[in-house]
Amino acid sequence: MFKDKNKTVMPSSNAGETIIAQGVRVEGDFRSQGDVIIEGEVAGSVETQRALTVGETAKIHADVKAKSAVVAGEVVGNIFVQEMLELLATSHVKGDVVTARISVAAGARINGKVSMEEGGKGGKVEKVDEEES
Amino acid sequence: MYCYLYDEYIQENKRFERELLRIENRLTDLGIAGKVSRLALFRDAQEMIRDEIERGVSTIVVVGNDETIRKVIDVVADNEVVLGIIPIGPGNELARMMGIPEGVAACDVLSARRVEKIDVGTVNGRRFVTGLTMPNFHAEITCEDKFRVTSIARQAELEIRNLADVTDPRDGRFEAVIRAAVKKGWGIFGKTTLKESILPLKSMAIRSEQPISLFVDGEEMKSTRFDIGIEPLLLKVITGKARVF
Numbered sequence: 001m002f003k004d005k006n007k008t009v010m011p012s013s014n015a016g017e018t019i020i021a022q023g024v025r026v027e028g029d030f031r032s033q034g035d036v037i038i039e040g041e042v043a044g045s046v047e048t049q050r051a052l053t054v055g056e057t058a059k060i061h062a063d064v065k066a067k068s069a070v071v072a073g074e075v076v077g078n079i080f081v082q083e084m085l086e087l088l089a090t091s092h093v094k095g096d097v098v099t100a101r102i103s104v105a106a107g108a109r110i111n112g113k114v115s116m117e118e119g120g121k122g123g124k125v126e127k128v129d130e131e132e133s
Numbered sequence: 134m135y136c137y138l139y140d141e142y143i144q145e146n147k148r149f150e151r152e153l154l155r156i157e158n159r160l161t162d163l164g165i166a167g168k169v170s171r172l173a174l175f176r177d178a179q180e181m182i183r184d185e186i187e188r189g190v191s192t193i194v195v196v197g198n199d200e201t202i203r204k205v206i207d208v209v210a211d212n213e214v215v216l217g218i219i220p221i222g223p224g225n226e227l228a229r230m231m232g233i234p235e236g237v238a239a240c241d242v243l244s245a246r247r248v249e250k251i252d253v254g255t256v257n258g259r260r261f262v263t264g265l266t267m268p269n270f271h272a273e274i275t276c277e278d279k280f281r282v283t284s285i286a287r288q289a290e291l292e293i294r295n296l297a298d299v300t301d302p303r304d305g306r307f308e309a310v311i312r313a314a315v316k317k318g319w320g321i322f323g324k325t326t327l328k329e330s331i332l333p334l335k336s337m338a339i340r341s342e343q344p345i346s347l348f349v350d351g352e353e354m355k356s357t358r359f360d361i362g363i364e365p366l367l368l369k370v371i372t373g374k375a376r377v378f
Binding site for chain 2: 021027029
């Protein structure tokens with residue numbers, strides 16, 4: 001009743017947060033300084049200095065680097081996570097994983113090597129051949 | 134030194150006469166009265182302001198609306214003078230976001246002189262403050278020369294936001310927002326929902342084989358290519374306490 005009718009409320013990302021929603025495809029080297037949420041399609045490479053969230057509908061064909069990550073969708077590529085990687089029940093990873101800490105839910109699928117390295121660094125990772133998968 | 138720029142529609146419309154008189158009296162009371170320049174059909178606003186700046190004016194106050202601000206933004210930004218706004222009549226979205234009340238109340242905000250530097254966006258060399266919209270988005274975007282973004286939905290729209298209710302126009306970036314209509318379910322039972330992608334960027338290029346329309350601060354531009362960038366903290370503006378950023 002007392003709301004300002006002229007003021008339009010628009011959803012927005014938090015400062016510097018990137019959202020790649022369903023219906024959008026990103027190709028190339030995607031880099032971000034802030035948090036990244038992916039629900040759409042990405043091909044190339046993904047790198048963020050903060051948290052990465054891969055939603056259930058996401059299809060990522062790229063090497064992924066992040067400070068921390070929660071994966072619920074499909075990732076075809078190697079994953080490097082400095083701190084904590086969380087693979088949810090709906091996640092499907094085809095590639096090698098290098099991380100400091102990991103949590104894998106029942107139902108999550110990983111086809112690749114998992115190396116536990118402090119800071120998610122090091123650990124030789126071979127390139128994923130997409131045709132094989 | 135202040136220079137007040139009256140837009141043409143204010144001088145022509147009798148209903149603003151009384152309000153203008155009250156504004157002029159209040160400005161005199163506050164000790165910030167200055168020279169009044171009047172925009173007219175065959176008078177170049179940019180040239181008028183340039184002449185005033187040469188005479189020592191340091192603050193240009195637009196008495197009008199968003200359209201008036203668009204006419205002066207280039208010359209104000211290039212000459213590093215301060216922009217003030219006294220909003221009168223409809224179409225004052227920019228003043229609202231700057232926290233400037235309409236009419237005579239704006240004089241007190243001017244007098245308080247809270248100056249903020251804000252980013253200014255550019256599209257094909259033309260400046261904008263609030264943003265751009267592309268209602269029918271089916272083009273390819275190249276972001277910061279590093280990655281490409283395309284919509285794979287049947288229907289999508291693109292919005293570029295520099296100054297909006299939810300963005301900070303002082304961060305050296307603009308937000309590219311893609312709203313794609315995504316259908317869930319089959320046939321007549323399918324439900325279409327709008328999914329919103331948000332990308333904070335410093336530059337982007339839009340390419341299309343067919344000419345496409347882009348609305349810059351409400352005005353239409355047509356081309357097959359648009360280069361969009363940002364000029365960080367270029368514009369000095371007097372803002373009110375109620376500003377949105």
